[in-house]
Amino acid sequence: MSPTETGQPPLPERISGLAAVATNLSWSWSRDARALFREVDEALWHLTRHNPIELLRRVDPARLAGCAQDPAFLKRYDALVEWNGFVAATHDTWFETSYPDLAPRVIAYFCAEFGLHASVPIYSGGLGVLAGDHCKSASDLGVPLVGVGLFYTKGYSDQRLRLDGWQEDAEERFDLAATPLEQVRGPHGDPCLATVRMFGRTVSIGAWRIMVGRVPIFLLDTDHEQNDPADRPLCHRLYAGGPDLRLRQEWILGVGGVRVLRALGYHPAAWHSNEGHAAFMLVERVRELVMGGTPFAEAVRQVRATSIFTTHTPVPAGHDTFSPDQVAQCAGPVWQEMGVNRDELFRLGHHPALDHDRFHMSVAAIRLSARVNAVSRRHAEESRRIWAPLWPGRAAEAVPIKYVTNGAHVATWMANSMVALLESHLGADWWQRVDDPAVWARLLKLDDVALWAVHNELKSHLMRSIREQARRRWADQWKEALHLVGAGTLLDNGALTIGFGRRFATYKRADLIFQDPDRLQRLLVNPWRPVQIVFAGKAHPGDEPGKQILQRVYAQTREARFEGRIAFIEDYDMHVAHSLVQGVDLWLNLPRAPLEASGTSGMKAALNAVPQLSTLDGWWAEGYDGRNGWAIPAATAATAGAEGDAADAERLYRLLEDEVVPLFYTRDARDVPLGWTETMKHALRAAGQHFTARRMLREYVTEHYVPAIRGQLPADDPPGA
Ligand SMILES: *Cc1c(COP(=O)(O)O)cnc(C)c1O
DSSP states (O other), X not given: OOOSTTOOOOOOXXXXXXXXXXXXXXXXXXXXXXXXXXXXXXXXHHHTTSOHHHHHHHSOHHHHHHHTTOHHHHHHHHHHHHHHHHHHOOTTOHHHHHOTTTTTOOEEEEOSOOOOOTTSOOOOSHHHHHHHHHHHHHHHHTOOEEEEEEOOTTOSOEEEEOTTOOEEEEOOOOOGGGSOOEEEOOTTSOSEEEEEEETTEEEEEEEEEEEXXXXXXXXXXXXXXXXXXXXXXXXXXXXXXXXXXXXXXXXXXXXXXXXHHHHTTOOOSEEEEESGGGTHHHHHHHHHHHHTTOOHHHHHHHHHHTEEEEOOOOSGGGSOEEOHHHHHHHHOSGGGGGTSOHHHHHHTTOOSSSOTTOEEHHHHHHXXXXXXXXXXXXXXXXXXXXXXXXXXXXXXXXXXXXXXXXXXOHHHHSOHHHHHHHHHHHOTTGXXXXXXXXXXHHHTTSOHHHHHHHHHXXXXXXXXXXXXXXXXXXXXXXXXXXXXXXXXXXXOTTSEEEEEESOOOGGGOTTGGGSSHXXXXXXXXXXXXXXXXXXXOOOOTTOHHHHHHHHHHHHHHTOGGGTTOEEEESSOOHHHHHHHHHHOSEEEEOOOTTOOSOOOHHHHHHTTTOOEEEESOTTHHHHOOSSSEEEEOOOOGGGOHHHHHHHHHHHHHHHIIIIIXXXXXXXXTTSOOHHHHHHHHHHHHHHHHHSBHHHHHHHIIIIIIHHHHTTOOOSSOOXXX
């Protein structure tokens, strides 16, 4: 293998276009692009965890020279370069065809994290991955979106478990040269594009651009020489540090984000805050309008008419709030530039029923966005209840909060072999017909043997990669053999494999299945019908209770009584998530209702025909149809808390014992579980028809973006004071 220290050797002229393909993330959802990079050097492709920039830097130059002379490789290369040009073009897209008059308008999309690919670690979990899938679908549909986020130069955090299962938060390796980020420069080559005032100092802000197909995302950073040393590391870490750092980051995102877009010449016609972290973007736009001569009330009206706010948090305490003094210290007397006094400004973030003396980011976002949506039907009901105090005198049902249920990006999450199977069954152009219900109805006639074969191949791939990771960790770091059991080396390719991968927040109840260890033991170590569980997930660095649950779960992986049938895969990220949702037999999701706003990992699993067993919460409350998996009815208020947990655990065991395990092990003469494959097909059909990011994007466009671009205010009254 060639040395890595020498940096990137020049690519042979004939295939030099690979560099351009590697630097637009659209490669990550193109099967052809991925296949071509794999072909360059398959082992290195796996070692770099599917990072083409890293691959091209490290691959043996002789191998590249060989590719440049291989007619079969060149044929595929030429097709790919042509496709890449097509992806960059903006004509003939769904958006342009549907709204020819609106195509040049831009929609700004603000989010504190973006989960685009494992090689760009600027996300922590569901919110970021959703934002990434949103941008990818916007690109597919030609929706003129521009993303704005923060560049966390030190990423999120790598997960390393101590021998006792305690999570240490290692600093993530983030090698800029191995990412497709490109520093944006101003007209005179200056990397600083805008400034904001913060705590009495001027802070210069630069931006890094990442291309997601047609969609650019600008990631802001403050690590510039002219900034005060205290301001330079503000954007280093995602969700690290206390409320003070959080406020500074959100000020940079909101205010800095608007100014950077202006500096780059953007004039967005609609503005979307994905979660409340970006609410200062709305405040800044009111300020801009007032500075330009618009009276405050009219400025608020105009900002409302052109803004969309998506809330993701179903608990009041989950929303960021700051003391008005803190905000005033950070922002300085901005109200003076807005034609109002301090109290009038802070009233925007005033919650009439909760924490009287706080500035609520989500409340400000609701007051300044005429279009507010939750992320599932169930979550909309909760959100109307939570935010009803903002519309005094109104019944919760009449609170104007709609919902756009989340979705997952099919080309990102569906395994290659599953895509190929659908092509052979539905025709190569099934991509173009995904909006036709007949396509999904036909899916139910998919050949069971073929589906089972594809699934089992994905399952062995998962098992192999689990063992491979264990092998590397064993060689690199571990001294203790017991770790190998916990890492999944004793897993069995034939056993019913349950996957549980998500953030270790307490409400997600990763430990619920351990409520009755004897019963669980009987379930897992049954010699005729064995069951195994693969866990993965990080706790938020500041979440001690989450880390304790993780530690308890980890301890179970080493319990001899479970005979190696419980494994924990370290460092859950998009790369691990891919192989898990594609390769397990059943996806398990146990949130304490109603705390799961939507959840998306179950959708990703279902897009690979992996059925879900979940509490009836989040998307499952509308996604479960009786045939595509299993549901634990949400505990009623009377059985909340520990009692509710016990009741949910009882239902979980019963479903597994009476329905899931028997169905999985009932085989025909060819050893195919026909009842199970039927469930798999229903899972895939429901997800493909209703829970894709494409469907989600189209709803955002028709119900929110287009009316906002047209400046239409909904008939609903704005919230009261
Ligand atoms: C999809 C995804 C999530 C979100 O999963 P939920 O089901 O919403 O909890 C979190 N992390 C990663 C890496 C993901 O891919």
